[in-house]
Amino acid sequence: MNNERIKIKKTEILSDNWYVLNKVTYDYLNKKGNWETHVREAYDRGNGATILLYNKERSTVILTNQFRLPTYVNGNETGMMIEACAGLLDKDNAEDCIKKETAEETGYRISKVRKIFEAYMSPGSVTEIVHFFVAEYDNTMKVSEGGGLKDEQENIEVLELDFEAAFNMIESGTIKDGKTMMLLQYAKIHQLLSD
Secondary structure, eight states, rough: OOOEEEEEEEEEEESSSSSSEEEEEEEOTTTSSSSEEEEEEEEEEEEEEEEEETTTTEEEEEEEEEOOHHHTTTOSSSOEEEEEEEETTTSSHHHHHHHHHHHHHHSSSOOOOOOEEEEEESSTTTTOOEEEEEEEOOGHHHHHHHHGGGGGGGGOOEEEEEEHHHHHHHTTTTOHHHHHHHHHHHHTTTTTTOO
């Protein structure tokens, strides 16, 4: 870290239960040249990767549907979210991680992925960078039913959807997951499913 306008004074761990929540006190040099003391919380859950699987011939995409507690406690009546396959990197690099997660969650074993960009998804409070990928799939790559790992209690439903129907779920509000919206919009802008 080499920003001369920032001086970290103290970092305190508030929680280290599921992931790590830190309280950070730092000095910030503002535009007027004055130092201000700020106190913020930063949630460190590691970095992640996500992927949009698409089939050009059939004009379909693979998404998942699963219960997400944070959305449930914030007004999502069922807590269910339609999302692109994703996972935390743990000790893997982003490409290895997304290939492993794809097999676990969707049941498709893919060998070629293409990284399209990376993004901070909630930079005001979460340290995570998400690496975004796309990959083509077909039925020969199906090795299992997917659904996630039983010991992680994921209970993931695998959805194969017409691309235009999935894309329209953004406007209808059926898809509210940011990473999924970004991937579907990327596919539309770059015409991934067009000849």
